[in-house]
Amino acid sequence: MSNEKMGQRAEISTVQDRPQEPGVQVSRRKLLTAMGMAGAAIAAGSMLPGPSAAFGKGEQSVGGSVYDGPDGRSIWPELRTAGLIVTTTVAELRAHTRPDSRLLYFVRDEGQEGHFAYDPADTTSADNTGTILAAASGARFKRLMADDSVDVRWFGAKGDGTTDDTAAIRLAIGYVSAAFPQGGILYFPNGKYRVTDGFSLTGQKVSFLGAQAEIFLDNTSDTVTVLSFLGCSDFFVESLKISSSKTSKLHSKQAFGIYLKDSGKFRLSKLDISYRTDAIHIHFCDNFTLEGNDVYFLGEEGIRIGGSRNWRVANNRIHHHNGDGILLKHAGNPEGMYNGEIIGNFLYDGVNTFGLTSTIGGGVTSNEEVSGTAERNIHNLVISGNTFKNLRYGIGLSSVTNFTISGNTIQHVKMAGIRMDNSTVNNPSRNPGGESSITGNTVEDVTAGEGIQFMTNQAVVDKVAITGNHVRRVMHAVSHYPGIAASNASVSGNMVSECKVLLQASNCTISGNRFQQGGFPASELASNAIKLFETFVFTGNTFEDVSGHIGIGKGAGMMTGNSFKTGSSLCAILFRNDPIGNVYMLNNSYDCPNIAEKIAYEPAVTPKGKGKLSGDFTLGSAIQRYDTAIPAAGAYSPMSVIWNKDVGRGKPLGYVCIEGGEPGTWAPFGYIGAVKNGTATIHANADSVYIEHNLGVVPSYVSPTPLGNTGHIWVTDMTATHFTVRCSQIPAADTPILWEAKA
Numbered sequence: 001m002s003n004e005k006m007g008q009r010a011e012i013s014t015v016q017d018r019p020q021e022p023g024v025q026v027s028r029r030k031l032l033t034a035m036g037m038a039g040a041a042i043a044a045g046s047m048l049p050g051p052s053a054a055f056g057k058g059e060q061s062v063g064g065s066v067y068d069g070p071d072g073r074s075i076w077p078e079l080r081t082a083g084l085i086v087t088t089t090v091a092e093l094r095a096h097t098r099p100d101s102r103l104l105y106f107v108r109d110e111g112q113e114g115h116f117a118y119d120p121a122d123t124t125s126a127d128n129t130g131t132i133l134a135a136a137s138g139a140r141f142k143r144l145m146a147d148d149s150v151d152v153r154w155f156g157a158k159g160d161g162t163t164d165d166t167a168a169i170r171l172a173i174g175y176v177s178a179a180f181p182q183g184g185i186l187y188f189p190n191g192k193y194r195v196t197d198g199f200s201l202t203g204q205k206v207s208f209l210g211a212q213a214e215i216f217l218d219n220t221s222d223t224v225t226v227l228s229f230l231g232c233s234d235f236f237v238e239s240l241k242i243s244s245s246k247t248s249k250l251h252s253k254q255a256f257g258i259y260l261k262d263s264g265k266f267r268l269s270k271l272d273i274s275y276r277t278d279a280i281h282i283h284f285c286d287n288f289t290l291e292g293n294d295v296y297f298l299g300e301e302g303i304r305i306g307g308s309r310n311w312r313v314a315n316n317r318i319h320h321h322n323g324d325g326i327l328l329k330h331a332g333n334p335e336g337m338y339n340g341e342i343i344g345n346f347l348y349d350g351v352n353t354f355g356l357t358s359t360i361g362g363g364v365t366s367n368e369e370v371s372g373t374a375e376r377n378i379h380n381l382v383i384s385g386n387t388f389k390n391l392r393y394g395i396g397l398s399s400v401t402n403f404t405i406s407g408n409t410i411q412h413v414k415m416a417g418i419r420m421d422n423s424t425v426n427n428p429s430r431n432p433g434g435e436s437s438i439t440g441n442t443v444e445d446v447t448a449g450e451g452i453q454f455m456t457n458q459a460v461v462d463k464v465a466i467t468g469n470h471v472r473r474v475m476h477a478v479s480h481y482p483g484i485a486a487s488n489a490s491v492s493g494n495m496v497s498e499c500k501v502l503l504q505a506s507n508c509t510i511s512g513n514r515f516q517q518g519g520f521p522a523s524e525l526a527s528n529a530i531k532l533f534e535t536f537v538f539t540g541n542t543f544e545d546v547s548g549h550i551g552i553g554k555g556a557g558m559m560t561g562n563s564f565k566t567g568s569s570l571c572a573i574l575f576r577n578d579p580i581g582n583v584y585m586l587n588n589s590y591d592c593p594n595i596a597e598k599i600a601y602e603p604a605v606t607p608k609g610k611g612k613l614s615g616d617f618t619l620g621s622a623i624q625r626y627d628t629a630i631p632a633a634g635a636y637s638p639m640s641v642i643w644n645k646d647v648g649r650g651k652p653l654g655y656v657c658i659e660g661g662e663p664g665t666w667a668p669f670g671y672i673g674a675v676k677n678g679t680a681t682i683h684a685n686a687d688s689v690y691i692e693h694n695l696g697v698v699p700s701y702v703s704p705t706p707l708g709n710t711g712h713i714w715v716t717d718m719t720a721t722h723f724t725v726r727c728s729q730i731p732a733a734d735t736p737i738l739w740e741a742k743a
Contacts, residue, residue, distance in 0.1 A: 085115070090133060099139040111153030111189070116141040128175055129168070130154030148184040149209075150176050152193070159191020159213065166195040169215075177204040183234050188213035195219075200228040210240035214272075220246040222253040226276075232263045241272040250299025251322050251355030253277040257295070260285050268293060278304045279318075286310050296320045298361075299354040301327045302347070309338045318347045321361035322354040325391070328366035328378055330399070337378045348389040362392040363413070366400055367421070377401045388413060394443065396421050403436040410443045417443030417471070419453045437465040446474045446481070451499060453485040464489040474499040475519055482531070502545075506533040512540045518548040523568040525576075525602060534580065538562060549574050556581030556612075564598075565591040571600035578609030582623060585614065599626075607633040611663070622657070630655045630666040642666070649673045649743065671700040673743025680725065680737045682710060688726040693741040696720055701742040708735030 085104045099118035127134035131143040156168035176184040183205035190212040257273035261283040271293040273279040279295035286309040293316045295302045300323030318325040325347040350361025381403040388394040394410035395418045410417045443451040451471035471483040483499030487506040500519035518529030529548025536557035544565045553576040564572040590598045611634030614623035622639040628646045640657040653670030680689045704725045711729025
């Protein structure tokens with residue numbers, strides 16, 4: 001016996017030494033049964049390992065990893081020596097004339113490695129390069145697969161950056177779709193897959209999974225989308241890079257990275273998409289997640305979502321884009337758009353280099369641009385924990401109901417930090433917005449717009465809480481953009497500083513805020529660092545400014561418990577127009593150079609308007625306020641009080657309305673001056689007594705009190721030195737008179 005045959009017998013005996021029927025060689029099927037399909041697949045290298053280094057460039061081949069150990073020695077010598085596995089190539093299998101159903105055929109072609117078995121019952125299946133190989137003899141060899149994952153290279157894709165892989169990928173998509181109708185995975189190992197056209201899936205459940213793989217569209221068309229999913233569900237696209245040879249004039253085109261319509265239950269994650277019009281464009285979809293993607297160098301939107309429900313956009317990076325970072329559109333959906341979350345994303349560095357040169361890319365926005373009804377609003381939207389830097393704007397919303405904007409950081413934007421935009425361009429139906437909160441955001445360095453604006457003349461905007469935000473450095477050289485602008489809202493606990501106008505509010509409750517340092521360089525009528533309109537409650541706030549004051553225009557409301565500190569030479573509070581109703585002032589603290597003019601009026605304010613300013617409290621319909629004289633106009637109720645601002649010796653503390661009217665009848669009270677008192681005597685058979693008071697001025701008030709029966713008494717002959725007390729009944733005996741005189 002030759003040495004070669006002896007060696008073969010020795011190797012065969014190694015297999016036969018295992019527990020089995022004595023003297024019987026193990027067949028392929030018996031071995032697979034003994035090991036289990038999973039074990040045999042792992043041993044044979046036929047199980048697709050998912051995103052593994054075994055498929056990476058420069059790594060050990062699949063055949064090597066299956067048959068050779070790290071020291072080069074064979075791991076499964078008995079498989080080879082038993083004649084169960086034949087190493088071959090795709091070309092050799094196609095040329096095979098004598099297939100054997102007892103054998104496994106291991107294909108060693110790079111990228112197409114795997115095990116095939118001859119199926120004698122099949123003589124008609126088409127050769128698809130990846131999973132079925134047709135031999136010249138008519139035999140069909142079929143790839144052994146352990147799961148629903150398919151390597152795109154099995155179908156001829158090279159991933160070398162040069163070969164046109166379009167047809168191979170399309171073939172692979174078709175196979176996965178047909179072979180796994182309940183959902184399969186198309187796997188892209190490490191490589192650059194050059195394609196010349198996009199791929200469109202309709203209704204299939206095909207997922208795309210990459211491992212440092214890039215799909216490179218080598219096509220400069222304005223209308224080619226790389227991946228389109230129409231009416232698809234239950235799939236994902238993960239860990240792929242999508243790029244293009246078209247790198248300019250991308251604005252206002254239809255060249256998307258991924259387009260999805262009428263689809264649901266999908267996830268797009270860990271994608272890298274560049275040089276497209278929109279990176280991800282979604283229309284009428286539901287129940288999906290976009291997470292951990294990096295999209296950039298875009299002609300328009302990073303992520304565009306229209307008419308969709310129940311979605312989440314989280315932890316994505318969107319940058320160097322020419323349009324909106326994330327655009328939400330009702331998209332004409334008659335049912336509106338519901339239940340969306342935009343959380344933890346980073347949007348930054350908008351550009352104007354892809355066709356829209358007039359402006360740079362922005363942050364998150366919603367608009368409709370078609371007429372409709374309130375049902376088309378966006379409902380239940382959360383925008384939280386995002387960062388916006390170096391953009392046209394931060395967050396711009398239109399026609400949104402039930403939203404929360406919280407914990408976002410917005411820095412270095414041009415048009416606005418957070419804005420409710422109900423212009424006719426973005427909301428032609430003027431749908432209302434509100435029932436929401438803007439809480440805990442930081443907005444800094446806005447150059448040509450508002451810090452936080454929830455104020456409009458175009459539509460109803462109400463039931464909004466603007467709470468706990470920090471807004472600073474909202475400055476424009478000419479325009480008076482406010483740090484916070486609000487209407488029909490509760491504005492509380494915010495810190496606003498270094499803004500041209502700190503606050504502009506209409507029909508708001510404003511409480512517990514700190515307003516510091518407006519942007520007016522000088523004290524003048526126009527230096528309104530805070531502007532209040534219509535009805536308001538302004539309570540518990542701190543206002544500190546170098547030159548500005550609080551301006552009230554056609555307002556009515558209450559200002560209580562505030563601290564006003566200003567260097568304005570005019571006043572702390574300026575009434576710019578007649579109030580539409582009474583304005584009540586209660587327990588405020590003033591610190592300003594012109595303390596006598598804590599409250600001032602522009603020339604347009606009439607005496608009747610001044611009469612609507614009430615100080616400290618009301619009693620029924622009665623008012624109280626400060627002035628130097630009784631009012632000359634205005635309607636007043638009895639018990640209304642004017643406290644005298646010009647108090648002094650011999651002057652009253654104020655005036656009280658004793659008969660209501662316009663302006664009513666008033667009487668002074670509480671004269672200020674020296675008080676003298678003493679005792680005098682009306683002698684028996686006398687009807688008067690002369691009393692010297694020595695006040696030096698004619699008394700404003702004299703009170704005589706007889707200690708006996710004198711009848712009615714009164715005072716006459718009052719001068720700066722004396723007065724006379726007279727009685728109607730002459731006493732029969734000397735009667736003491738107690739008297740008091742006030743200057």
